[in-house]
Amino acid sequence: MSMVDAAPRAQGRIRRLWRRAPASLRIGGLILLAHIVVAATGPFWAPYDQAQLFTGPPLSPASWEHPFGVDQLGRDVFSRVVEGGHIVLLLSVSGTFLGLLIGAVLGLVSGYVGGWFDEVTMRVVESVISIPFLVLGLLAISAAGPDWSGSPLLVVLVVALIYAPRIARMARAAALDIVTRDFVTIARLRGESVWSVVRRELLPNATGVLLVEFAVRAGYAPVLIGSLGFLGFGMRPPSPEWGLLISENRSLLVAAPITVVGPGLMLASLVIGLNLFTEGVARILGRSVQIAQR
Amino acid sequence: MLVLRLIAGRVLVSLVTLWMVSVLVFGVLEILPGDVASRILGREATPERLAALRAELHLDDPAIERYGRWLGGILRGDLGTALTSQRPINDILAPRIANTLILSAAAFALYIPLSLLPAAIQALRRDRPVDHALSAVTLVFVSMPEFLLATLLLVVFVAYVPLFPAVSIVDAGTPFWEYARAIVLPAVTLAIVMAVYAVRMLRDNLIEVLDSDFVRMAELKGLSRARVLWRHALPNALVPTLNVTALNIAYLVGGVVVVEKVFSFPGFGSLLIDALQLRDLPLIEATVLISALVYIGANLLADVGAILLNPRLRGTA
Numbered sequence: 302m303s304m305v306d307a308a309p310r311a312q313g314r315i316r317r318l319w320r321r322a323p324a325s326l327r328i329g330g331l332i333l334l335a336h337i338v339v340a341a342t343g344p345f346w347a348p349y350d351q352a353q354l355f356t357g358p359p360l361s362p363a364s365w366e367h368p369f370g371v372d373q374l375g376r377d378v379f380s381r382v383v384e385g386g387h388i389v390l391l392l393s394v395s396g397t398f399l400g401l402l403i404g405a406v407l408g409l410v411s412g413y414v415g416g417w418f419d420e421v422t423m424r425v426v427e428s429v430i431s432i433p434f435l436v437l438g439l440l441a442i443s444a445a446g447p448d449w450s451g452s453p454l455l456v457v458l459v460v461a462l463i464y465a466p467r468i469a470r471m472a473r474a475a476a477l478d479i480v481t482r483d484f485v486t487i488a489r490l491r492g493e494s495v496w497s498v499v500r501r502e503l504l505p506n507a508t509g510v511l512l513v514e515f516a517v518r519a520g521y522a523p524v525l526i527g528s529l530g531f532l533g534f535g536m537r538p539p540s541p542e543w544g545l546l547i548s549e550n551r552s553l554l555v556a557a558p559i560t561v562v563g564p565g566l567m568l569a570s571l572v573i574g575l576n577l578f579t580e581g582v583a584r585i586l587g588r589s590v591q592i593a594q595r
Numbered sequence: 596m597l598v599l600r601l602i603a604g605r606v607l608v609s610l611v612t613l614w615m616v617s618v619l620v621f622g623v624l625e626i627l628p629g630d631v632a633s634r635i636l637g638r639e640a641t642p643e644r645l646a647a648l649r650a651e652l653h654l655d656d657p658a659i660e661r662y663g664r665w666l667g668g669i670l671r672g673d674l675g676t677a678l679t680s681q682r683p684i685n686d687i688l689a690p691r692i693a694n695t696l697i698l699s700a701a702a703f704a705l706y707i708p709l710s711l712l713p714a715a716i717q718a719l720r721r722d723r724p725v726d727h728a729l730s731a732v733t734l735v736f737v738s739m740p741e742f743l744l745a746t747l748l749l750v751v752f753v754a755y756v757p758l759f760p761a762v763s764i765v766d767a768g769t770p771f772w773e774y775a776r777a778i779v780l781p782a783v784t785l786a787i788v789m790a791v792y793a794v795r796m797l798r799d800n801l802i803e804v805l806d807s808d809f810v811r812m813a814e815l816k817g818l819s820r821a822r823v824l825w826r827h828a829l830p831n832a833l834v835p836t837l838n839v840t841a842l843n844i845a846y847l848v849g850g851v852v853v854v855e856k857v858f859s860f861p862g863f864g865s866l867l868i869d870a871l872q873l874r875d876l877p878l879i880e881a882t883v884l885i886s887a888l889v890y891i892g893a894n895l896l897a898d899v900g901a902i903l904l905n906p907r908l909r910g911t912a
Contacts, residue, residue: 428615431891432883433849436867440883443871444623447637524740528853531742532868544742551746558750565743572738 326581332574336567340386347380351541356380360556369563372550378560382567385541389571392453392542393522396460401515403465408472409503413480414495423473426466434463435528442534451537456526463525464518471514475507513583520575527568543568601902609895616887617669620880621662635678635874651678652876665880674881679873684881687866690767692885695855695862698785699847701778705786706843710793710836715824717794718801729794736791741850745784745857752780762859781858785850789843796839800832807831834904841897848886848893 319327348366349356355375357367364370369378411422429437438459442449449455479485479502488498527544529535536542538549543564550560625631632648633640648654653661668675674684713733717726736744753761763777804810805828813827814820851864859865867886870878 424611424615425619428612428619428887431612431616431894432620432887433845433852433890435849435852436883436886439852439868439871440620440623440879443874443879527740528742531740532853532856533872544740547743547746551749554746554750555754558754561746561750565747568743569735569739572740573734576734576738 323581323584325577326585329574329577329579329581332570333578336386336571336574337390339383340390343383343386347377347383349377349380351381351384352376352539353380360553360560362557363559363563370557370560372560373553378546378550378563381541381546382543382564385543385546385564386567388453388536388540388542389523389526389568392456392460392526392536393519396457396526397464397515397519397522399457399461400464400518401468401511403461404468405472405504405507405511406499407465408469408474409476409499409507410495411469412473412476413485413499413503419473422469426469429462429466430470434525438463438525438529439532439534442529451535451540453536456529456535459529460522460525464522468511468514468518471510472507475510476503479503479506509586513579513586516575516579516582520572520579523568523571523575598902602899605895605898605902609891613888613891616891617666617884618662620883620887621665624876624880625658625661631876635876637874648678669884675877677870677878678875679878684878687878688863688881688885691861691863691866694765694860695851695864698778698781698851698855698860698862701782702785702789702847705782706789706793709786709790710797711829713790714794714797714801715829717798718805718828719820719824721802730798733791733794736787737795741784741788741853742857744787745781745854748780748784749857764859764861766861777858777860781854781860784854784857785847788850789846792843793836793839797832797836800835801828804828804832837900837904838897841893841900844896845890845893848889 322330353376356377357371357375359371359373359375361367361371367377367379369382372378372381407422407426411419432440441459441462442455445455485498485502488502493501523543526535526542527547530540530542530544531548533548536545538545546564547561547568550557550564553560631652631654632645635648636644653664665675672685674688676682677684677687680687713729717729720726749761752759759780760777763781765774765777769777805824810823810828813823818827851862852867853864854860855862855864856868863882863885866878867882869875870882
């Protein structure tokens with residue numbers, strides 16, 4: 302076979318996969334792709350600098366120059382939304398990933414080792430989960446003190462703190478199911494260390510569960526980060542994070558509703574895209590999933 | 596006896612969890628490295644104020660002793676004194692909790708029809724346009740953060756159709772009619788957020804039940820569609836939804852924080868935010884502990900419900 306037909310052949314395969322994918326995956330994937338493209342390229346083509354003052358008359362409604370209007374300080378809301386995209390995406394993905402990492406290790410080790418280690422870990426996990434997640438986030442942020450205020454690292458750590466125990470509970474349940482199988486017993490009898498069994502036997506078999514869990518949590522992370530920003534505990538002004546944007550423009554609601562509706566539409570469409578995508582992935586993996594878990 | 600033992604076990608686990616939350620909350624706020632007093636005062640710290648605050652919070656006592664005193668107070672029903680207002684926390688909490696309970700009751704009253712009706716319509720018109728349309732609508736609402744939904748409701752009902760007040764500030768002297776008007780938007784927000792979860796689950800449960808033999812039997816007996824749905828199918832589909840409803844109560848504790856803040860409603864949630872913003876340590880500890888108590892209580896309720904409704908355990912009590 303020559304190298305020449307390899308490309309169209311691969312293209313045909315992608316096209317076939319695409320046609321066979323569930324509709325939710327296709328629609329969600331397109332929405333998600335659009336958001337990623339906007340977030341990655343936005344800072345280069347945004348009509349104004351997001352921080353530029355006096356781009357137009359303050360409180361202007363939607364127009365061709367200012368699709369999402371102009372805020373109190375005369376900043377172009379559309380440019381702010383477009384330049385805020387990568388902040389929302391990066392914080393969401395890194396926070397969720399860190400939570401997945403900690404939660405998966407904790408849950409898998411706990412499920413495999415068992416005994417008092419498992420008992421203590423799970424009691425701690427349960428008690429962290431029983432503080433409502435938003436309250437937990439706010440508590441952690443206020444415990445961190447004023448020096449950390451508005452730090453993106455703190456937001457990432459808080460998302461991880463909220464997700465890690467929930468993911469750990471899920472990973473432990475998966476581990477309890479896997480440890481009953483023969484290959485785990487054999488690995489243990491071979492004298493392999495805990496870490497090696499968890500990494501080489503449990504992890505590969507829990508990938509599906511963890512993947513869906515990651516997608517579900519990542520789908521809710523923008524809401525979480527937005528809520529923190531909206532309440533004044535997440536990112537701080539002048540960051541163009543979307544929840545913060547919505548909170549700042551709330552006072553302009555009557556004069557220029559588009560300054561709130563615009564960023565709101567972006568946030569909602571991102572979460573819808575993530576949810577649809579997750580539902581599609583879960584369907585392919587043959588798992589049912591309750592989207593947007595709180 | 597088995598049922599009683601299972602329930603007692605669940606209650607015990609809940610109590611242990613609650614105790615661990617109290618250790619966690621106290622530990623995070625008062626034992627974490629760094630000086631508590633300077634963390635509270637921030638930039639306003641002067642040596643005199645730091646010393647005064649340390650004395651007031653007894654920060655020079657060992658942590659274990661402070662924790663013991665705090666826990667002892669709670670067990671006697673005394674949550675302590677707020678730092679900022681110097682009033683007993685019990686007195687501050689009472690009206691706030693009353694407001695939030697009224698708000699939650701209103702939200703639940705709206706939640707029931709908002710979850711039953713769409714689910715019933717979807718199940719009866721399965722895979723028809725109206726089913727798909729409602730699925731799309733619930734997906735949109737599931738994906739919408741509370742603060743966004745609340746803000747959008749404000750846009751519509753305050754800016755365009757001025758039916759409701761933009762801020763729901765109420766107190767003991769507010770006349771009933773004003774109070775009711777003020778509570779509508781926050782209650783609708785909470786009800787929608789809770790209902791969309793129940794709708795998605797109830798629809799699937801209803802379809803499963805409608806396909807079962809006893810429903811077909813009822814149809815063959817010639818009962819009306821409405822009677823089959825409401826008397827035969829729905830009660831059986833509701834059991835799994837009870838779990839969602841208990842979880843929705845648990846959700847409410849966190850949900851009211853955002854929604855009360857958006858509408859400036861003086862309830863428990865906005866008190867929690869205020870306490871955090873003012874860094875009023877005793878008030879933060881009290882409100883966080885209460886929110887965990889409600890969360891744990893709701894989950895316990897769901898577990899006990901599941902135990903009681905489990906037919907395999909029937910007759911063993």
